[in-house]
Amino acid sequence: MPTSTETDGQYGAPQRGPDPRAARSRAAALAAAQELLVEEGWSAVTHVAVAARSGVGRTTLYRHWPDAAELIRDAIALRIAGAHTAPTGDLREDLVRELEGLRALLHDPVSETGLRAVIERAGADPVFAELKESLYRNGSKVFREVLDGAKLRGGLPADLETDRAIDELAGPLMYRRLLAGRAFDGRYVRQVVDDFLRAHAAR
Amino acid sequence: MPTSTETDGQYGAPQRGPDPRAARSRAAALAAAQELLVEEGWSAVTHVAVAARSGVGRTTLYRHWPDAAELIRDAIALRIAGAHTAPTGDLREDLVRELEGLRALLHDPVSETGLRAVIERAGADPVFAELKESLYRNGSKVFREVLDGAKLRGGLPADLETDRAIDELAGPLMYRRLLAGRAFDGRYVRQVVDDFLRAHAAR
The missing domain is CATH 1.10.357.10 (Tetracycline Repressor, domain 2)
Structure with missing residues (x-):
């Protein structure tokens, strides 16, 4: 993943247009968070572990999810809402x-x-x-x-x-x-x- | 709590006779673990936090509960078993x-x-x-x-x-x-x- 991803993510803020790199980073981070959650529970879903598994930089993760709980929330919210x-x-x-x-x-x-x-x-x-x-x-x-x-x-x-x-x-x-x-x-x-x-x- | 408690606890092993100091330390440690559990959840029940709150030395805690999960287990097992x-x-x-x-x-x-x-x-x-x-x-x-x-x-x-x-x-x-x-x-x-x-x- 190019390091430029570090500076241009717009996951949370209103977007001017879709940014495919930001969307890919977000998806990669949430997928890594889901895997860690299933394997070891919520306490394993840390910024460090998600960065290591997803390749998304820690700075990016911290900017969009200052608290690991918010990262977990976004990783499960859609799946848990149910149809x-x-x-x-x-x-x-x-x-x-x-x-x-x-x-x-x-x-x-x-x-x-x-x-x-x-x-x-x-x-x-x-x-x-x-x-x-x-x-x-x-x-x-x-x-x-x-x-x-x-x-x-x-x-x-x-x-x-x-x-x-x-x-x-x-x-x-x-x-x-x-x-x-x-x-x-x-x-x-x-x-x-x-x-x-x-x-x-x-x- | 006297530091001698550090060396004479016999919580887990078969006892030759009741050791009131060891029993007091055990009770203090489990009470502290219960409080931390209720206040912040299982992840807050660490050897460091239980030692700080109970006054029981970390060496003693590690000897009797090498894994924090065992400390939590003993802190809740009796209460959770129910009558x-x-x-x-x-x-x-x-x-x-x-x-x-x-x-x-x-x-x-x-x-x-x-x-x-x-x-x-x-x-x-x-x-x-x-x-x-x-x-x-x-x-x-x-x-x-x-x-x-x-x-x-x-x-x-x-x-x-x-x-x-x-x-x-x-x-x-x-x-x-x-x-x-x-x-x-x-x-x-x-x-x-x-x-x-x-x-x-x-x-």
Whole structure:
């Protein structure tokens, strides 16, 4: 990587036009950060280690990510945000689809390790606290829409607490993956949804 | 703390008799490690920081805990193991009591931070991987007894998967505390148990 990259990166600031060298450096740095995160956890993602692995100069890294936590945030934020689909109105189908998004997140090495890092660091580091907050808000948004819609239409009891319902849907997947350390497939997801509906679907 | 403590600690080895100075040093070191863990996370629990805070010499710390991960393990292992009670045979009561143990663990600063550290470090550090394994085994043992007993006695369907049942009981609590970042009380625990029983109790 030419040393000129050191002086012309414009990753964070509003850009006058796309700068392909800056974009390549940014991508290389974030890819190196993802690898280090997966291999050794967040504490291995330092400016020195990312520079050594990516070939991007430390000066450039420090300029764009003064704090290593911001570098980790950018390395995982897109992967961890997950893809959400628009609810169809079919309660079971909509819940299965949202949980399938969570299943994918929990089985992708970068987003899974990122989630573990977020859970650990949120208490001590404001960058991670904010990331956890937006992750939770984002991750529960479609569930909230789906559940509240079903309560309005009578598919779920009107007095069901939406927050607890989300815990009962997402919690088992998190527990199985992060605590029990086990993988699971679409069959497991459908069983969790069916158990949830057996407990709550309007009788 | 007298410097003689440096040479006579016998924390790990079989003891000829109790050594009150060694016991005091050990307790001081573990208390300092717990404080650092709660304040800043596992990465702040270094030999240097624990020595500075506890007054126990670094040589002593290194002799008994060559790896900082072992120091953290000993600082959280007892707190995180939790108290389990013997099942009474009343399914709802037994599930509520076990989940109350998990609720206590999730609301104690040391064990909660310890659990977050275990979740993050298990992938990268064998000391934490082992701790997570024993934590999971231990934490699910009584659930397993209670659920398998109820399946035998006909209170739960014989074909209910015990592992998924545990995910559905413990997962919501973990999710609410570690992801949503919210506290909860005994009412929440009973609701999770009642939802579980509504989904599964033999009809």
